Amino acid sequence: MHMNGANPCYPAGLAVYLVFVCWLAFGWGGVQVTTIVSSVGFVAFSALACACAVVAARAGRGTIRAGWAAVAVGFLGWVAGSLIWAYYELVRGVEPPVPSAADIGFLALPVAVGVVWVLRTTNGRLSAFRQLLDGAVIASSLFLLAWVTALHDVFVENRLNSLHSTLTVLYPIAALTMVTMSMLVLTAVPPGRRYILGLVTVGLVAIALGQITTLYVRMYDVSPANQFPIISNVTGLLMIAAAAHMSATERRPRHADDHRPLRTTILWLPFAPMPFAVLAAAIHLWPDAGTRPVLLGAAVLVIAALIRQLTVLVENQHLLEEVAEHAFRDPLTGLANRLLFTDRLDHAMVLHHRDGRPVAVLSLDLDDFKLVNDNLGHHCGDALLREIADRLMRSVPEGQTVARLGGDEFAIIIEAGPETPEEIADRVMHAFDPAFHLDGEDVYIHPSVGLAAAPNPWEPAISTEELLKRADVAMYVAKRSGVGGVQVFVPGMQIGTGDGEPVRGDSGQIQLPAVSEIRMLGQLRRVVEGRELRMAYQPQISLATGEIVGVEALVRWPHPELGLLTPNQFLPLIRRNNLMGAVTDLVLEQAARDVASWYQPGIREIPVAVNLFAPSFNDTTLPGRIEAVLARHGVPPAAVTIELTEHYLLANVRQARHVIEQLRGAGLRVSIDDFGSGYSTMSYLRDLPIDELKLDRNFVAPMLHNPRAAAIVHSVIKLAHTLGITSVAEGVEDAETVELLRGYGCGVAQGNYFAEPTFSTALHTQLKTSTRRAAPPSAV
Numbered sequence: 001m002h003m004n005g006a007n008p009c010y011p012a013g014l015a016v017y018l019v020f021v022c023w024l025a026f027g028w029g030g031v032q033v034t035t036i037v038s039s040v041g042f043v044a045f046s047a048l049a050c051a052c053a054v055v056a057a058r059a060g061r062g063t064i065r066a067g068w069a070a071v072a073v074g075f076l077g078w079v080a081g082s083l084i085w086a087y088y089e090l091v092r093g094v095e096p097p098v099p100s101a102a103d104i105g106f107l108a109l110p111v112a113v114g115v116v117w118v119l120r121t122t123n124g125r126l127s128a129f130r131q132l133l134d135g136a137v138i139a140s141s142l143f144l145l146a147w148v149t150a151l152h153d154v155f156v157e158n159r160l161n162s163l164h165s166t167l168t169v170l171y172p173i174a175a176l177t178m179v180t181m182s183m184l185v186l187t188a189v190p191p192g193r194r195y196i197l198g199l200v201t202v203g204l205v206a207i208a209l210g211q212i213t214t215l216y217v218r219m220y221d222v223s224p225a226n227q228f229p230i231i232s233n234v235t236g237l238l239m240i241a242a243a244a245h246m247s248a249t250e251r252r253p254r255h256a257d258d259h260r261p262l263r264t265t266i267l268w269l270p271f272a273p274m275p276f277a278v279l280a281a282a283i284h285l286w287p288d289a290g291t292r293p294v295l296l297g298a299a300v301l302v303i304a305a306l307i308r309q310l311t312v313l314v315e316n317q318h319l320l321e322e323v324a325e326h327a328f329r330d331p332l333t334g335l336a337n338r339l340l341f342t343d344r345l346d347h348a349m350v351l352h353h354r355d356g357r358p359v360a361v362l363s364l365d366l367d368d369f370k371l372v373n374d375n376l377g378h379h380c381g382d383a384l385l386r387e388i389a390d391r392l393m394r395s396v397p398e399g400q401t402v403a404r405l406g407g408d409e410f411a412i413i414i415e416a417g418p419e420t421p422e423e424i425a426d427r428v429m430h431a432f433d434p435a436f437h438l439d440g441e442d443v444y445i446h447p448s449v450g451l452a453a454a455p456n457p458w459e460p461a462i463s464t465e466e467l468l469k470r471a472d473v474a475m476y477v478a479k480r481s482g483v484g485g486v487q488v489f490v491p492g493m494q495i496g497t498g499d500g501e502p503v504r505g506d507s508g509q510i511q512l513p514a515v516s517e518i519r520m521l522g523q524l525r526r527v528v529e530g531r532e533l534r535m536a537y538q539p540q541i542s543l544a545t546g547e548i549v550g551v552e553a554l555v556r557w558p559h560p561e562l563g564l565l566t567p568n569q570f571l572p573l574i575r576r577n578n579l580m581g582a583v584t585d586l587v588l589e590q591a592a593r594d595v596a597s598w599y600q601p602g603i604r605e606i607p608v609a610v611n612l613f614a615p616s617f618n619d620t621t622l623p624g625r626i627e628a629v630l631a632r633h634g635v636p637p638a639a640v641t642i643e644l645t646e647h648y649l650l651a652n653v654r655q656a657r658h659v660i661e662q663l664r665g666a667g668l669r670v671s672i673d674d675f676g677s678g679y680s681t682m683s684y685l686r687d688l689p690i691d692e693l694k695l696d697r698n699f700v701a702p703m704l705h706n707p708r709a710a711a712i713v714h715s716v717i718k719l720a721h722t723l724g725i726t727s728v729a730e731g732v733e734d735a736e737t738v739e740l741l742r743g744y745g746c747g748v749a750q751g752n753y754f755a756e757p758t759f760s761t762a763l764h765t766q767l768k769t770s771t772r773r774a775a776p777p778s779a780v
Contacts, residue, residue, distance in 0.1 A: 010242065013048075017238050020045075024227035038230050039086035045237040046082045050075035052244035059248040068244060070115040077108025078237075110174040113182060113204070175208030196243045196250075203239030206232050330404040332382060333389035341403035341411060342464070348415050349464045352454045359413065360421035360453040362428065363471035364392075365479060366408035367446055367572065372438070380438040384445070391431040396424055410447070411471070425451050425486045446575060450475025452489040521573050524557070528574075528582050533557055535590045536757035537608070539766060540728060540750040543742045548767060550641065552609040552750065553591045554757050555583070575613075584616055588626060592633040592640070594760045598767055599639040606767060609641040611673055617644060618655050623662040637667030641692065644684075645673050653687050660688055671728070675716065685723065693720055697731025697751075704736055714744045721745060 020041045027034050053072035057065050084102040088094055096102050182201040210232030217229065328340035336344070348359040366388070373381040385408070392402045392410060401413040412428070414421045429449065435442035452470035455462060462470075470489040478487035527533055533555055540550040557565040574583050587610060595608040616622055630637060642663055644656075660670050671692035672684055684690070695713055703710040713729070720727040729741050732751030741749055755766060 013238060013242070017045075017234070020234065021231055024231055034227065035089060038227065039082070039089050041234060042230060043079065043082045043086055045234045045241075046075060046078040049237045049241040049244070050079050052241040052248070056244040056248040064247070067115075068247065070112040071109075071240070071244070074109035074112025075237075075240075077105035077112075079105075081105025081108075106171070107174060110178050113178040171214065172208065172211040175204070175211040178204045179208050196247050199243040199246070200240050203236040203243065206236030206239065210236065333386055333404050335389050335393075335410075336401055336403035338403065338405045341401060341405065341413070344401045345413055345468065346464050348413055349454065349467065351415075353461055356457040357416045358421075358453065359415050359467075360451060361467055361471040362412040362414065362421070362425055363450040363452075363468070363475040364410040364412070364428070364447040365475055367448055367479065369408040369445065372443060372445065376438055376441065376443075383438060384436055384443070387436055388432075392428065395427045395431040400424075411468075421451055421453055422486075422488070425449060429486060448475050448479035449486045450478055450489065451486055520570075523559070524570060524573055525579070527557060528579055528586060531586055531589075533583070533586055533590075534759065535587065535594060536759055537594070537763045538750055538757040539755045539763075540609070540748050541754045543738065543746055543749055548606060549748060550607050550609060551763065552643075553587065553594075553611070555587055556757075580613060580615070584612060585625070585629075587611075588629050592629050592635050594763075595639050596633045596635045597760065598764060599635065601636060601638075604767060605638070607639045607641050607669070609643050609671060611643045611645055613645055614656075617659050620655070620659060622659055623666055626663070626668065627666055638669075641669040641671050643671045643673040643694070644688075644690075653683070657688055660690065664689060664691070671726075674730070685719075690725060692726040692728060694728040694730050695746075700729045700731045700737065700741075700751075701733065703740055704734075710740065713741070713746075717741075717744045717746050 020037065022028075023037050024034055029037075050072055053068050053075055057068035057072055060068055081102040081104070084100065084105065085096055088096040088100075088102075179201065182197070182204050210229045213232060214229040328337060328343075329335070330337045345359075345361065348357075351357045352359045369381065369384075372384055385404070388410070389402070389404065392412065396402060396412055396414070397417050397419060399417075400415060403411050403413075405411050412424075414424055429446070432444075432446045435444055437443075450471045450473065452467055452474055454467055474487045474489040534557075536554045536556050537551040538554060539548045540552060541547070542549045555567055557570050559565050574580055591608050591610045595606075598604060598606060599608075612622075626640070626642070627637070630640065644660075663670055669691040670689070671694060672688075672690055673694050674696040675693040685693070693716070695716060699709050699713050699716075703713055717727045726747050727745075729737075729746050729749040730751065732738060732741070732749045732753045734753055738749065738753065758766070
């Protein structure tokens with residue numbers, strides 16, 4: 001709930017009120033002056049309360065608007081009544097007759113409060129009956145207090161004449177009725193609005209106190225200089241005016257009513273006057289010695305019954321809170337469920353649309369969770385989900401919402417805070433690095449994560465459903481890529497698959513033949529430990545000369561049963577089982593050994609490009625490790641290009657920049673692979689000192705029949721020229737694409753049109769016979 005606490009109306013109104021109170025309390029200027037100040041001030045504060053109620057009615061909706069409209073009409077009656085009263089006192093110099101038109105105006109407010117009570121009474125019969133009982137408790141308690149303090153003397157001792165006393169007593173009774181109805185409404189409104197109605201209720205109490213004091217002053221002929229009644233009435237008017245102003249300036253979503261059970265303090269509210277009424281009655285009746293034992297026993301009985309009732313209310317309230325908690329919590333993990341998640345995301349989006357507060361959603365889906373259930377049992381699957389919930393809660397800042405949406409799906413709402421969504425996403429990913437211990441087994445499991453942020457205020461707004469959908473799309477793109485990780489949503493991202501794509505399993509990666517993946521993981525560990533992964537190389541061709549100007553190293557796994565496996569078939573297992581560091585060292589070692597066999601400075605300078613995953617660039621030891629490998633094989637740094645795979649999120653761009661600067665300072669070149677396929681694209685070009693960018697095959701392949709793809713490729717190539725970096729086109733499959741790229745000014749290309757990936761021995765032959773393989777079609 002957002003309130004404008006710096007609004008100058010409040011201190012200004014308070015200052016005027018304090019001057020008014022001090023003037024009357026100290027009698028500045030004598031009786032005549034204070035009478036003028038009192039009358040004029042009463043008219044002014046009545047008009048202020050009426051005006052604020054009108055503004056609140058215009059700003060409100062539904063029953064809120066109707067309620068404030070009724071209050072405005074009631075205060076309009078007060079304005080009229082106070083004007084008539086001021087006319088008699090200031091112009092004619094006498095008090096108004098009893099009855100007069102002023103009385104009709106003043107009695108309009110209780111009628112208005114009654115209308116508000118009717119509007120806010122709930123439709124359920126049981127709830128309405130409970131409110132009637134609460135009203136009886138409040139009204140009888142207040143009446144008893146009023147009878148003991150004033151009404152007894154009016155009616156029993158006949159201190160006033162009948163007509164005058166009836167009208168005089170009607171005011172405090174009407175005021176007490178207003179307080180009763182206001183307290184009843186207070187127990188029925190949503191929690192988010194109780195502070196406003198609470199201020200109204202306190203204001204009505206002040207007005208009621210002023211009315212009762214007026215009756216007392218008239219009964220006992222207290223000095224007319226006593227200004228407490230008018231001060232009390234004006235205090236109530238100012239409180240109600242402040243409440244109306246708060247209601248008018250408050251901004252609430254259309255469906256933001258909080259339907260949680262009533263707080264215990266609200267449930268006690270109808271019983272609050274009862275102990276005071278019982279005490280007042282006992283004091284009033286105590287002088288009769290014969291009734292004292294009965295009176296004492298009755299008082300104890302009533303108070304004990306009251307305490308017993310309150311105890312029942314507290315117990316019932318606790319039960320309701322437990323039921324409400326279970327309704328919004330996942331029973332297995334204790335996290336928020338989908339219902340609570342959606343409600344909080346709705347609220348966060350309202351704040352975003354209203355104030356521009358940032359909000360993002362992380363969508364997580366566990367990779368191969370089914371394997372745990374199938375191999376270790378559902379009890380282990382449940383234990384795993386509970387441990388994941390604990391790690392997620394520890395990974396996000398306090399106040400953010402972590403939810404389990406169902407099965408192995410989790411989601412996190414990231415609202416404004418000192419950390420960026422990317423930093424939180426990186427910490428969430430790292431939470432899965434340690435093994436999960438299940439039935440004596442160390443299980444490594446990782447999620448695919450999609451991150452979507454609400455657009456900036458100057459961009460078109462989106463709904464809650466659209467933001468969640470974007471996070472899901474990014475998550476499925478991360479899963480489809482085959483290596484999990486974090487994928488940030490960018491416009492145009494979609495899940496769709498094209499014809500001819502390999503079949504994918506439930507977890508999104510390319511589906512392998514029926515071989516136990518747990519057994520396959522064991523095989524993979526042995527292959528990595530035995531350094532049996534092999535490197536294939538695909539030539540990169542200069543489009544200007546047709547010569548081989550470089551090669552890209554591509555890891556392969558020669559599987560004894562499944563044949564030669566490509567990275568998208570086994571890298572998910574590598575990433576999920578904490579083998580990435582070992583594989584990176586293996587790839588660097590083999591690529592350095594192979595390039596040493598053909599790279600000859602001044603004779604055959606064909607460098608090798610080695611892919612590294614984004615997390616490697618946050619490792620400050622990476623440059624030193626690479627230099628050590630190259631020195632061990634006698635390979636100059638110029639013979640190696642390090643490629644950053646652009647699919648994945650860099651956790652710390654500043655650290656990555658520092659690592660890249662060290663690599664380039666050592667003489668290595670740095671390239672962005674699959675440019676255009678991931679979330680960061682332009683920010684990488686802006687923030688990272690790179691030498692080369694490789695256009696993703698998903699842009700290059702459709703250029704001949706997709707003008708948009710061609711335009712993007714052309715623009716990126718021109719951008720690369722402007723930045724002074726080399727452009728490399730991947731996935732070139734035909735001569736027409738070569739011609740188009742050459743026309744765009746692309747420097748280098750690779751693809752099956754020139755040569756398929758091959759192992760080191762066959763590559764030596766290609767390098768020896770390399771001529772103008774990329775010559776114009778007429779020369780091919």
